[in-house]
Amino acid sequence: MQYRIDKVSGNKLSVLGFGCMRFPKNLGIIDMRKTEELVMASIAGGVNYFDTAYAYPGNEEALGTILEKHRVRDKVFIATKLPVLIVKGPGDFDRYFNKSLERLRTDYIDYFLLHMMTDTDQWGRLKAWGIEEWIAGKKKSGQIRQIGFSYHGGQTEFLKLIDEYPWEFCQIQYNYSDENFQAGVTGLRKAAEKMPVVIMEPLLGGRLADALPGDAVSIFKKAGDYLSPAGWGLNWVWNQEEVCLLLSGMSTMAQLEENLRLADRALPGMLGEGERDVYRQVLGVINRAYRIRCTGCNYCMPCPKGVNIPGCFAGYNAAFSIGYVAGLQQFVTSTGIISEKTGSPSQCVKCGKCEGHCPQHLPIIKNLEQVRKKMEPLWFRCGIAIFRKILGRGRRKGNGSRGETQGA
Numbered sequence: 001m002q003y004r005i006d007k008v009s010g011n012k013l014s015v016l017g018f019g020c021m022r023f024p025k026n027l028g029i030i031d032m033r034k035t036e037e038l039v040m041a042s043i044a045g046g047v048n049y050f051d052t053a054y055a056y057p058g059n060e061e062a063l064g065t066i067l068e069k070h071r072v073r074d075k076v077f078i079a080t081k082l083p084v085l086i087v088k089g090p091g092d093f094d095r096y097f098n099k100s101l102e103r104l105r106t107d108y109i110d111y112f113l114l115h116m117m118t119d120t121d122q123w124g125r126l127k128a129w130g131i132e133e134w135i136a137g138k139k140k141s142g143q144i145r146q147i148g149f150s151y152h153g154g155q156t157e158f159l160k161l162i163d164e165y166p167w168e169f170c171q172i173q174y175n176y177s178d179e180n181f182q183a184g185v186t187g188l189r190k191a192a193e194k195m196p197v198v199i200m201e202p203l204l205g206g207r208l209a210d211a212l213p214g215d216a217v218s219i220f221k222k223a224g225d226y227l228s229p230a231g232w233g234l235n236w237v238w239n240q241e242e243v244c245l246l247l248s249g250m251s252t253m254a255q256l257e258e259n260l261r262l263a264d265r266a267l268p269g270m271l272g273e274g275e276r277d278v279y280r281q282v283l284g285v286i287n288r289a290y291r292i293r294c295t296g297c298n299y300c301m302p303c304p305k306g307v308n309i310p311g312c313f314a315g316y317n318a319a320f321s322i323g324y325v326a327g328l329q330q331f332v333t334s335t336g337i338i339s340e341k342t343g344s345p346s347q348c349v350k351c352g353k354c355e356g357h358c359p360q361h362l363p364i365i366k367n368l369e370q371v372r373k374k375m376e377p378l379w380f381r382c383g384i385a386i387f388r389k390i391l392g393r394g395r396r397k398g399n400g401s402r403g404e405t406q407g408a
Contacts, residue, residue, distance in 0.1 A: 001015070001016065001045060001260070001264060002015045002099075002238075002264065002266045002301045003015065003266060004196075006169065006196045007167065007196060008143070008168045008193065008196065009146055009168065009375075011077065011110075012048075012147075013048065013049050013077065013196070013245050014046055014049055014246060014262040014263065015047075015238055015244075015245050015246065015266045016042075016049045016244065016245065016248060016259055016260070016261050016262075017047065017050070018039070018042050018047050018049065018050045018051065018247070018249055019249040019250075019290050020050055020051060020052050020055070020062075020063055020249075020251065021052070021058065021249055022058050022215060022249030022250070022251045023058075023059060023062060023251065024036045024038070024251045027225070028215075030058045030059070030062045032066075034063070034325055035039065035062055035066065036049070036066050036069075038250060038251075038253065039066045039067075039400070040066070040072075041078065041253065042250070042256055042260070043072060045256070045260040045263075046260070046263070047076075047260075048075065049076070049079065049198075049245055049247075050063060050076055050077070050078055050079065050270055051080075051198070051275075052078070052080050052081075052104075052113075053080055053081040053113075053173075053343060054082065054115070055086075055115065060080060060100055060103035060300050061104075062231065063078070063104060064103055064104035064106065064258055065107035067104075067105070067106075070134070073106055074107075076104065077110040078104060078109060078110050078199075079108055079110065079111035079112075079113060080100050080104065080112065080113070081113040081115035081150060082096055082112070082114050083096060084113055084114050084116055085113050085115075086123060087129075090129040090134070091123045093130075093131065093134045093262065094134075095127075095183055097138070098111075099176040100372040104370070108142055108144070108145060109143065109145065109370055110145045110146060111146045111148060111169060112145075112147055112148070113147075113149050113150050113171060114131075114148075114149040114150070114239065115149075116152050117149045117151050117152070117161060117343050118151075118152055118153035118157065118330045118331075118336030119161070119336055120157055120164060121158040121341040123161060123164050124205050132165070136248075140200050145232070146169055147167065147168050147169075148167050148169035148195070148198075148363070149161070149167065149170055149171070150172075151171065151182060151183055151187075152182065152334070153182065153311075153333075153334070153336045153343070154182065154185050154301070154308035154310075154335075154343050155180075155183055155184050155310070156301050156302045156308075157336075158183040158187045158364065159186070159190060162183065162187075162190065162194065162195075165192070167195055168195055168196075169195050169196045169197070169244075170191050170197055171197075171198040171199070171200055171247075172187060172196070172197060172198075172199065172200065173200050173333070174201070174202065175200075175204055175208060175233060175237065175241075176232075176236040176237075176279050176282075177204060177208060177283065177286055178201075178204065178309060178320060179320075180298070180314075180328075181296065181297025181310075181314045181334060182311065182333065182334055184296065184316035186298070188240070188242050189242055191241035191242075192243075193242075196241060196244035196245075197242060197244055198245055198247065199237050199244070199245070199246040199247065200247050201235045202233055202234055202236075202246045202247070203233045203234070203248070205249075205310050205326070206249070207322050207323070207326055208229060208230070208233040209228070209233065210230075210231055211323065211326075212286075213285050213286065214275075215285045216282045216285040216286060218228075219281045219282050219285065220232050220278065220282065222282050223274075223275070223278045228261075230255075231262055232279070232282075234246065234259065234262055234266075235249065235262065235266070236271070236279060238266035238267070238270070239269060239271045240268065241268035241269065245298070286321050286322075287317075289320045289321035290317040290320065290321060291316065291317060291320055291370075292313045292362065293362065294309075294310060294313040294314070294362065294367075296314065298310055299357045299358060299383070300354035300355075300357050300364060301357050303343075303347075303348075303350055303354060304349075304351060305347040305348060305351075306341060306343055306347055307344065307345060307347045307348050307368065308334055308343030308356070309336050309342055309364060309368070310334075311334025311335055312335060312343070312345050312371045312375070313334025313367065313371065315327050315329075315331025315332075315371075315375060315397070316331065316370070316371040316374060318330050319331075319374065327375070328375060328380075331371075331375045343374065344372075345368040345369070345371045345372040345375075346372055346376060348365065348372075350365050
């Protein structure tokens with residue numbers, strides 16, 4: 001196992017982190033026997049970073065039970081997350097945090113994240129509720145060792161967010177098919193100047209492992225059977241010195257064993273020009289299915305109305321190249337469409353500023369309308385409206401409770 005140093009805390013972190021969201025399940029319930037085998041085998045193989053979240057059903061309980069049973073809590077770093085989207089007021093900080101401690105059977109969290117941050121407005125609301133003071137108290141007590149956030153918004157907002165607070169780490173989506181998606185390579189490099197960066201979705205939820213076009217798989221095989229498509233995907237991420245570690249959602253022993261073998265030689269700069277050319281060929285296959293020839297250069301940004309133009313196009317293109325569900329997932333996360341400050345194409349007022357800056361001379365206004373029609377059908381808009389209404393009601397209630405607390 002290779003390790004990289006957390007430049008803020010000095011912790012020695014395994015380059016392979018265990019993404020617990022995809023623990024093996026049986027009829028929708030976590031299979032504790034298989035999960036225990038995987039967790040303990042990963043620790044034996046050198047993995048020391050386990051990522052879970054309050055919002056993953058049964059997940060924290062499973063991890064906590066296993067670590068307590070085998071008395072290995074002090075051998076690993078636990079990362080878990082505050083469910084920002086359902087926080088209704090300051091009282092929820094302790095409510096969710098204490099529940100995570102109970103589930104994980106621990107009295108401290110090594111790496112605590114604000115889950116699914118999408119923009120600085122979210123951070124502003126949390127600050128108004130006293131999140132900075134709350135974090136300071138938890139760090140002073142030792143209940144939180146490192147504080148960070150996981151990100152699912154556009155690059156412009158990410159670059160702002162990393163300067164909003166003295167974060168000690170962050171987590172972003174990043175893989176060879178998404179180099180300019182969400183935070184992107186620009187965000188990765190900027191964040192890495194200040195803090196360790198953890199990578200989620202290095203295989204795009206497994207789609208870069210088992211859902212690639214046949215021609216892309218053939219290119220990888222021709223380059224060498226010594227690596228599976230999954231191996232190629234992980235190595236691309238590990239090759240970059242700005243990456244501290246990546247998370248892999250391993251649900252079988254075969255996946256774990258392959259990843260452990262790869263992690264034994266996962267070094268920055270390990271890929272040569274020949275291997276980089278293989279990725280270019282594979283991306284060529286994937287990109288041929290793209291309907292909008294956006295390169296993700298971000299010259300069109302920022303949009304005066306907040307539309308995440310590259311993110312909209314990335315989700316739309318993925319719907320054709322990898323599948324509609326995958327594309328919709330990218331679209332939702334990159335536009336922050338469920339948050340108050342959305343980057344949805346429906347925000348476009350056709351001012352034309354973006355088209356004047358596009359080096360590809362794309363008809364962006366027309367393209368955004370295509371994206372809106374495909375990615376925001378009626379059933380989707382209705383669902384989002386209901387979700388926002390529920391969140392809005394909760395936030396108004398939370399604001400009221402804040403006022404009562406201050407008055408007391």
